Amino acid sequence: MSNQAAGAASERRGDPDPAEFIKANMRLLPVPSLPEIRLHMAHPGSGLRRLLEPDDGTRERAVAPPYWAYAWAGGAVLARYIFDRPSTVVGRRVLDLGAGSGLVGIAAAKAGAGGVIAAEIDRNGVVALGLNAAANGVAIAIVGEDITAGPPPAVDLVLAGDVFYGRAVARRVVPFLDRCLAAGIEVLVGDPGRAWLPRQRLRLLAEYQVPDVGGNGGGAPKPSGVFAFVPASAG
Template sequence: MRPDPVGFIKANMRLVPVPALPEIQLYTAHPGSGLRRLVDPEDHADAVDDTPEPQPPYWAYAWAGGTVLARYILDHPKKVAGRRVLDLGAGSGIVGIAAAKAGAAEVIAAEIDRNGVAAIRLNAAANGVEITVVEKDITTGPPPPVDLVLAGDVFYSSEVALRVIPFLDRCLASGLEVLVGDPRRSDLPLSRLRLLAEYQVPDFGEAKGAAGKPSGVFSFEAERR
């Protein structure tokens, strides 16, 4: 059996402030965390053929898009104050935590990975905020009853982008505001985005001490006819 994610995260990851975001602490992986034990099915002799492939442990690190979106929210709390907020593809929960800290009336975090779900709950508790976690892919259906959608690092592949864009279009059609955080990855639909702010923050996968490049916070706009 795979380890219990809650116990594993508490025992093997470090609760540390996020670089460029000291207001928020996350359980973060380090070289001695042994994350492979949690996510690699080859390490479990009783795995069966129909066991779902584990998601990459993106929830174990602060990514640039989520970091800048969280930074923007904390710098502009009026964007979320008193509003119902969806953190789409929440990962570690960093964006939803920022929204809750900035005064959102309610935060819903959508995350499909069981380990990510555990991390969101632990990270929210560590930061003293409440987040409702939805453990399923919500992009195939209508938007939940919220006022604002926050999407950090959701354009990391063409496959995901093709699934996310129609959902965000349904959000716009329902009158919801959509903000995106991303370090300008290749599948980012720049023609649909209006730049609101830029921050220079580290991204997952960059060499330690690397200068990095500016990452943007954008408003997702309706397609021009």
């Protein structure tokens, strides 16, 4: 969904226009430990709740937590890894799975990827991702739907940052990543060690100290890893 389409849909519902709200209320700032990238990030005065709930304060509309409004640890370490080792993405077609703010996809595009697809299901996240890509001067193809139930797209590399935050999502993601491996697609995972991380399927490649849920400066730095996702027989 384009920013223009999202804005038109919001206008019909009487909601704030996501693009205008994000530009007016969120701060475009460099990501801690990643000065190469700037993101529109939430802060205590951003009033983000107004974008997530109806004006009357009811909860008639189910809204996902605004993962896209922060730089999470798994995405931050994947982005740092890409900048430290650009050969990981140079000339390759890349999927940023569960893209959120677009941090990982933006890093891949800046480092020379041959093309970047970002998959994000949150409608506000889709808008923020487009704004963030434009702010960083990169082109990213955005898919605003859950792609984990289907076959992998035509890419060479999947980058999966912070996708193991819950049991239900992990149960969808692992089979999708297995289909990626079966199709000959390399998979890298970034995560600070959350409960549903499939540790037996991961091989540590690098570790960094970064804040979690801390793209806006909050959260103490903690060790977070970049892993290769490997076949079950090799785990």
